[in-house]
Amino acid sequence: MSVRIEATGTALPAHAYERAEVLDVMRRWVGGERRTDRLLERVYAASGIDRRWSVLDDLRPARCGTLYLDDAGAFRSPGTGERNDRYIAEAPPLAERAARVALGRLPGFEADAITQLITVSCTGFHAPGTDDHLVRALGLSPSTERYHLGFMGCYAAFPALRMANAFCRADPDAVVLIVCVELCTLHLAPTREVDSILSTSVFADGAAAAVVSARDLRGEQLPLELLATSSALTVDGRQDMAWTIGDHGFDMVLTSYVPRVLEAEIATALAPLLERAGVTQDEVARWAVHPGGRAILDKVAIGLGLDRCALAASRDVLADAGNMSSATVLFVLERLTTSPGQGGAWSSDRRAEVGELIASFAFGPGLTVDSAIFKVG
Numbered sequence: 244m245s246v247r248i249e250a251t252g253t254a255l256p257a258h259a260y261e262r263a264e265v266l267d268v269m270r271r272w273v274g275g276e277r278r279t280d281r282l283l284e285r286v287y288a289a290s291g292i293d294r295r296w297s298v299l300d301d302l303r304p305a306r307c308g309t310l311y312l313d314d315a316g317a318f319r320s321p322g323t324g325e326r327n328d329r330y331i332a333e334a335p336p337l338a339e340r341a342a343r344v345a346l347g348r349l350p351g352f353e354a355d356a357i358t359q360l361i362t363v364s365c366t367g368f369h370a371p372g373t374d375d376h377l378v379r380a381l382g383l384s385p386s387t388e389r390y391h392l393g394f395m396g397c398y399a400a401f402p403a404l405r406m407a408n409a410f411c412r413a414d415p416d417a418v419v420l421i422v423c424v425e426l427c428t429l430h431l432a433p434t435r436e437v438d439s440i441l442s443t444s445v446f447a448d449g450a451a452a453a454v455v456s457a458r459d460l461r462g463e464q465l466p467l468e469l470l471a472t473s474s475a476l477t478v479d480g481r482q483d484m485a486w487t488i489g490d491h492g493f494d495m496v497l498t499s500y501v502p503r504v505l506e507a508e509i510a511t512a513l514a515p516l517l518e519r520a521g522v523t524q525d526e527v528a529r530w531a532v533h534p535g536g537r538a539i540l541d542k543v544a545i546g547l548g549l550d551r552c553a554l555a556a557s558r559d560v561l562a563d564a565g566n567m568s569s570a571t572v573l574f575v576l577e578r579l580t581t582s583p584g585q586g587g588a589w590s591s592d593r594r595a596e597v598g599e600l601i602a603s604f605a606f607g608p609g610l611t612v613d614s615a616i617f618k619v620g
Contacts, residue, residue: 246411248404248467248617249460251577252344252452254337255564256298256426262287265295268302269443272318273433282437286444291537291558295447295565297428298333311431318433320491326429330367334450335376338362338424341450341570342381345420349454349462354381356418357454359388359410361403363423363569365396365486366430366493373424383420396486396607397533399423399569400451401615405472407455415457424450425568430492442497445536447565451573465580465595467617473516480504480610501535504610506542512612513547513604520616522600527616529595530554531575533605534561556593572605580619595619 266287274280301311310329313319346354360383362374374389390406392399400423407419427446433439454460455469483504485496517524530549534540534557544551556578560571567574579595595601597620604614 244412244415244457245468246408246455246457247469248453248455248576250345250348250454250462250464251573251580252341252346252348253570253574253577254340254344254450255296256333256337256448258297258300258302259294260297260302261294262290262292264302269433269440273435273440276435279435282440286440289537290444291534291540291561292445292565293562295428297448298329298337298426299428310429320432323488323490323492326492327367327369329429330426331369334364334367334424334426335373335380337426337448337450338373338422338452339377339380341424341452342377342420342422345452345454346381348464349460352460352462355384357383357387357420358414358417359390359407359419361390361392361406361419361421363392363395363399363403363421364425365394365399365568366426368393373422377420377422394486395569396611397535397566397568397571398605398607398611398613400572401472401474401605401613404453404455404469404615408469408472411455411457418454418456418458418460421453421455422450423452423570423573425570427566427568430495432489432492432494438496438498441499442495445566446495447567449564449567449570449574451570451577453573465597465619467576467580467601467619470600470616470618471516471519472615473513473519473613475512475515475612477504477508477512477610477612479508484606484608484610486608499538501610502538502542505539505606506546509543509546509612513602513614516602516604516614516616522616526600527602528599529579529601530557531572531579531601531603532557533572534558534575535566535606537561539606559593572603576601576603
């Protein structure tokens with residue numbers, strides 16, 4: 244039995260910010276000292292990100308009286324509850340948009356045939372939640388089984404894929420909808436600390452969906468057969484990436500040591516994946532790597548002995564949309580399996596070929612490295 248990603252879909256929120264805009268905002272919020280201003284300039288110039296998207300328009304200079312700005316236009320740090328209220332308002336419709344794109348790539352497939360729904364997010368909580376909204380808005384059956392993977396971080400799309408794979412192998416008629424929605428910009432808490440500047444320079448908002456099944460749904464997109472998955476913990480780096488709930492939003496720890504840890508340990512972390520799939524690294528034609536940041540992609544390429552261009556699809560997503568946590572790797576897979584004009588967040592000029600192998604992985608707190616091997620077509 245072959246279990247495949249039959250379709251993906253992505254969605255970006257309304258407000259796009261160019262790199263220079265965000266840099267100007269951060270200068271206003273935490274700058275003013277020469278050392279900090281120079282650090283901000285270096286970090287943003289090296290980020291590899293041209294633009295990011297947010298559900299908020301707070302970063303516009305003329306705005307005031309919004310989530311991050313008081314009535315005088317000065318920065319304020321809202322409480323966690325106030326931030327989560329925006330998540331409750333904004334996450335469900337963005338998730339719905341991504342799901343509709345994925346379902347729209349399956350002509351003739353009816354949404355009420357979805358048997359399981361898996362929602363993924365680490366940037367907000369509520370119940371009834373996004374899952375409830377999707378069942379009602381998309382016309383899923385009220386008896387659709389619903390599951391939520393929360394607070395895992397950037398790698399959480401892979402546990403969702405493993406769950407979907409298990410459902411489909413247990414029931415050959417199962418059709419699983421995965422929806423990742425992340426509103427990272429709701430948790431900005433800029434300070435003059437280096438780690439804070441690093442983390443606020445990369446994160447953004449976005450949503451992505453995938454339809455997984457052993458049924459041949461004959462979609463418009465190249466399907467991806469799931470050959471193997473794996474999960475690993477690195478030896479070092481546990482203290483270098485963390486995500487906790489604070490009084491003023493969720494607190495992110497992302498240190499400059501993460502790229503070095505991944506460079507040293509990524510080959511070891513991926514070895515079990517290649518073994519389970521029965522392939523060698525030389526047989527992998529494409530790479531769909533979570534673009535946690537430009538330095539991370541650079542060091543991962545070195546650690547695997549890859550040419551810089553091997554991660555081109557990941558670099559494209561990073562440049563166009565930043566790091567959207569769990570949703571991001573599905574944006575990369577969309578780039579590799581769609582043709583221009585097929586909708587989604589953008590058109591692709593990096594489409595994979597039928598029969599090629601794609602190795603995909605992401606990382607999160609732990610450091611956790613979760614991964615999968617796909618065969619195209």
